[in-house]
Amino acid sequence: MSDTITPGTRAATIRDVAALAGVSIGTASKALNGRGKLRPETRERVAAAARQLGFQPNTLARGLLRGRTFTVGLVTSDSFGRFSIPVMLGAEDALGAGQISVFMCDTRDDPIRERHQVQTLLARRVDGILVTGRRTEPRPSIGTDLPVPVVYAMTQSADPNDFSVIPDDIGGGELAVRHLLATGRTRIGHITGPQRFLAARQRADGMAKVLDDAGLQAAGGAAFFGEWSEEWGRQGADILLRTQPDVDAIFCGADQIARGVAETLRERGRRIPDDVAVIGFDNWEAMALGSRPPLTTVDMNLHKVGRVAADHLLAAIGGQPIGGGVEEVECELVLRESTGPISQPLTPDPND
Amino acid sequence: MSDTITPGTRAATIRDVAALAGVSIGTASKALNGRGKLRPETRERVAAAARQLGFQPNTLARGLLRGRTFTVGLVTSDSFGRFSIPVMLGAEDALGAGQISVFMCDTRDDPIRERHQVQTLLARRVDGILVTGRRTEPRPSIGTDLPVPVVYAMTQSADPNDFSVIPDDIGGGELAVRHLLATGRTRIGHITGPQRFLAARQRADGMAKVLDDAGLQAAGGAAFFGEWSEEWGRQGADILLRTQPDVDAIFCGADQIARGVAETLRERGRRIPDDVAVIGFDNWEAMALGSRPPLTTVDMNLHKVGRVAADHLLAAIGGQPIGGGVEEVECELVLRESTGPISQPLTPDPND
DNA sequence: GCCAGACAGGAATAGGTTTTCCTTAATCGC
DNA sequence: GCGATTAAGGAAAACCTATTCCTGTCTGGC
Structure with a gap:
């Protein structure tokens, strides 16, 4: 309409491109998207105009038209903490490949806020929602009949109709203890976080299972549940050393705990x-x-958890229905010096 | 058009609401937004219809029309790590209050990727962009003539026309050393990160300034630059203790370093x-x-850095021009036991 | 020379919302 | 009782793009 354009660069529309190239809007669109029947010369003219104007097609208009926005919402209750971030990055990897942008929402653990954020995401017509969090107990579903698919990652919906991707904590516990057995330990204690955490219980279960198969029992009779802190690691180690002086290995439910345990061990000689x-x-x-020394530890492959969850979400967005259920991602053992000498690290044998 | 609607809940449009309420689309819009002249009874009828259908206005359409999307892009090069997350949460606080949603983009420190992400954000017609990073090191501008305002937080643009919000590292160094002087220390060493980090140099500068004013000098003559790691903390403390056995305080450029320092100190008795x-x-x-003991430390108020940056961005989006420049957010001293007994913590004196 | 078909590009529509301008009916003032 | 004003709500334009359908022109075949 008006020729007086604000001094600040104003985003060019396809109308500007079409005008500059001397074609109609429809033709410009076809040229830019490689559709329709156009002379190569015309295509090039439009492309040049677009380049000159720095044209970027307005995604809003496109989304309105196609009914897909190529966005997803990421709702987290972990304040984007240590756990949800790798998950998030993994998800971003999977989504970014599909040109999908991510809206992030932090619920601050407030259900009201969460409901509001989900509403906002729906108003923005996201194509899907990813819910992530800190893994405690299964959490309430964010909504049973939403118009878009939902996948839970690193947290689990209490509704069996929802689909969740979580680490295999039982397997992680098994992995750790199997490694200890394999290196000849038999009097193994377990110091871990609060019992109300499902993850803590499952890791302990994994340990118990492997010990049971080997005809053994945990040093101290059972897992020592406490907190996810170094301080508890120090205390727990103290108790364990007093009651089970002959302990020859300690499996810890978290690196922080392990660190406290290691300190106490060193101080006790x-x-x-x-x-x-x-x-x-x-x-x-x-x-x-x-x-000191660096810790052997179990890696939950959180990046993969995020990627797998995002892949499932993409499939669901693509129309492939997902049933409810849980998919577990295997943990991985990372060997460092706290469980024994590292046998020939990654460098290949020069005599080979 | 067609009456056969997919079984999956389909998001209701204002057309559905209008039909259900028996009014025109325009009237429905006015009723929902409190505009125009309508009978209260009509407003209520429309509101009821909207409630019944779970209507959420399509933000895409609204954004298309009004030229504002109520979204901003958050570009980070910290892989959403320890520093950028508090910044992000602070920003979210400020933006959320204005009903603004955030697109997150992680550049993985790849300039190509970054350029691409900025393009994507512009195509999505964000109202503004927030750039954040790991450290306050000046970085290349993400673009000099973008159609939307940009604010840098916890990182600094090399272009003086850009606006950045960063912590006051010099002030942080001053704060730390003033506290040490106030508690009677005079032989103060400084162990910190790599010299190429501006933050490390500024903290050292703050320290030097305060010492200078007091007629003192750093123990060891100058700051010990090294790495941001516990290992370096241990090494650095070792060196410092050998060359300056009478040191009575150590200011560390990071909590990780301080932790290593503390360990070595304890081991040396x-x-x-x-x-x-x-x-x-x-x-x-x-x-x-x-x-052990818990560390007194300098808090950079990252949450506030994010909030302030977002506030500036909002102001700029609102039309208030921002010039280039740097705004510094004060650091804050957090007292714990590593610098002396905590004098009557937060609980008030019962005799008062 | 005329018709069929290909070729190049234009016109129009849809998508959902907000806003401006109009229309209709009712009320007021004299 | 009649013109003028107000109340209540409808119609349509605008935002920007992708797509479908349509028009006009040129070429080739007979």
Whole structure:
């Protein structure tokens, strides 16, 4: 309409491009999207105009038209903490490949806020929603009959009709303890987080299962549940050493705990790993590498958890129905020095 | 057009609401937005219809029309790490109040990827862009003549026409050392990160300034630059203790370093804080609280950095022009036991 | 020379909302 | 009782793009 355009660069529309190239809007659209029958020369003229104007097609208009926005919402209740971030990055990897942008929402653990954010996402017509969080107990579903698919990652919906991707904590516990057994330990204690955390119980279950198969029992009779803190690691190790002085390995439910355990062991004169092996959980590098010696630990593959969840969401968006259920992603053992000498690290044998 | 609607709940449009309420589309819009002249009875009828259908106005259409999307892009090069997350949450606080949603983009430190993401954001017609990063190091501008305002937070644009919000690292260094002087320390060493980091140099500058004013000098003559790691903290403390055995305080450029320093001090038989006071930087709670004793440290107020940056961005979106420049947010000292007994913590004196 | 078909590009529509302008009916003032 | 004003709500344009359908022109075949 008016020729007086604000000094600040104003985003060009396809109308501007068409005018500059001397064609109609429809033709410009076809030229830019490689559709229709056009002379190569015309296509090039439109492309040049678009380049000159720095044209970027307005995604809103496109979304309105096609009924797909190529966006998803990411709702987290972990304040984007240590756990949800790798998940998020994994998801972004999977989604970014499909040109999908991510709206992030932090619920601050407030259900009201969460409901509101889901409403907002729906108003923005996201194509799907990813819910992530800190893994405690299964959480209430964010909505049973939403118009878009939903996938839970690193947290689990209480509604069996929802689909969740979580780490295999039982398997992680098994992995850790199998490694300890394989390196000759038999008097193995377990110091871990609060019992109300499903993850803590499952890791302990995994441990119990492997010990049981080997005809053994946990040192101290059962897992020591406490907190996810170094301080508890120190206390727990203290108790364990007093009641089970002959313990030769400690499996910890978190790297923070392992770190506290390691400190107490050293102060009590136990050498790691010679006298007592220590193994952590999470592979939180700042903790695991800062510890002395560096911690062998179980990595939950959170990046993969995020990627798998996003892949499922993409499939669902693409129309492939997802039933309810849970998919577990395997954990991985990361070997460092707290459980024994590293046998020939990654460098290949020069004689080979 | 067709009456055969897919079984899956389909988002209701204002047309459905209008039909159900028996009014025209325009009237429905006015009723829902409190505009125009309508009978209260009609308004209520429309509202009821909207409630019944779970109507959420399509934000795409609205954005298309009004030229504002109520979204901003958040571009980070920190992989949403320890520093950018508090910034992000602060920003979300400020933006959420204005009903603004956030697109998150992680550049993975790849300039190509970054350019691409900025293009995508512009195509999505965000109202503004927030750029955040790991450290305050000046970085290349994301674009000099973008059609939307840009604010940098916790990172700094090399272009003086851009606006950046960063923590006041010099002030943080001053704060730390002034506290040490106030508690009677005079032989103060400084162990910190790599010299190529502006933040490291500025913290050292703040320290030097305060010492200078007091007629003192750093123990060891100057700051010990190294790495942001516990290992370097241990090494650095070792060196410092050998060359300056009478040191009575160590200011560390990061909590990780402080933690390593504290460990070495204890192993060399120095009591903290009685013989040597230790002070960290970052207030990374997992580190600061796990250390023994818990670390006094400098908190960069990252949440506030994010909030302030977002406030500026909002103002700019609202039309208020921002010039280039840098705004610094004050640091804050968090007192814990590594610099002396906590004098009557937060609980008020019962005799008062 | 005329018709069929290909070729190049234009016109129009849809998508959902907001806003401006209009229409209709009712009320007021004299 | 009649013109003028107000109340209540409808019709249509605008935002920007992709697509479908349509028009006009040119070429080739007979």
